Amino acid sequence: MQAPPGRTTPDDPIFLSASLRVLLLKSFCRLHYPANIIAQCVSWYLAYALILRNVEEMMAERGIAVDHYTLHRWVIRLVPLLDMAFRRHKRPVGSHWRMDETYIKIKGQWKYLYRAVDTAEQTIDFLLTARRDAVAALHFFHKAIRHHGEPEVVTMDKSGTNASALTALNADKPDQEAIQLISGKAST
Template sequence: MMDERGIAVDHSTAYRWVRKLLPIFEKTFRKHKLPVGKSWRMDESYIRIKGEWKYLYRAVDKAGDTIDFLLRARRDKVAARRFFEKAIAHNGAPETVTIDKSGSNLAALNAVNADRETPIKVRQIKYLNNIVEQNHRAIKRRTRPMLGFKDFHSARVILGGIEVMHMIRKGQMKCVGKDPLSASRKFYSFVI
């Protein structure tokens, strides 16, 4: 597009724009995000960064809408608790959370429940987590051609952008007006 307009842009320039602007887009999108359901499905997926596996924590509600995501270096109680605290801070507390048989996720939810008046109901049924497992596919489809990431910070920023566009495509953004907008029009509506 830039070449058609007579503007020469190197790929490293576009990469710097992405690293600088995607966090701003993500922050702006959160202001326009629709509320999510109270029944969450949570799981983590693996992402290769600098030849090592890192963990992308993700949660969706029972309708399949993305609740939140967090990239962490380790898969432990601290990482899982950080994810739940972030998700609850941005989306409110759920009534139930369905997780797989991961002990760290259960320990993190028990730690979160220890600080709450009304505890969150925890279900450890791996087959009810198929919604989030299938939802990982959209992220993997975007990251697989990249052949992994070279930097943790860049991976976190780019994955945030991928997640935001995925949420826009799923219709998780408030729209002003009567006519439904395409994903690109929704993106431009909150960027401009």
């Protein structure tokens, strides 16, 4: 099946680099559906707040019989590959980061959302955790640095856990290579 004009599919050269396209096409092997159908189902599930049974129903309306459990297997199999592809094409971020955490209620439980942006307000990374402690903050910094490199300056509120995580990162570095910490006012 051909994609409509202006739409890309996983086998389209515009969509991915050659090596990632091969990896993605290998993961489409033995899935018994055309790649564009699988890509459409996974993209609907990820882009909109749909449950898998809704995607199953939408495909049935279009004459394609696919079970919600099959959709679930596609999502589990393809999302890590898509995440890898999208991270490769993400714009580079600045060296001055602003980091903050907040708590939000998800399904009746309080969770902590760590988020960092650069000076151009481009999201660097985020992490959702059950705890707000130095271990979670350190995990967030390691994750962000692994994908974007070390910043020169990090501005954050007066959270002791975030500052202690940054101190732990700087522990084995000489002063000229250490990440500079700027404490802003506490968030209200």
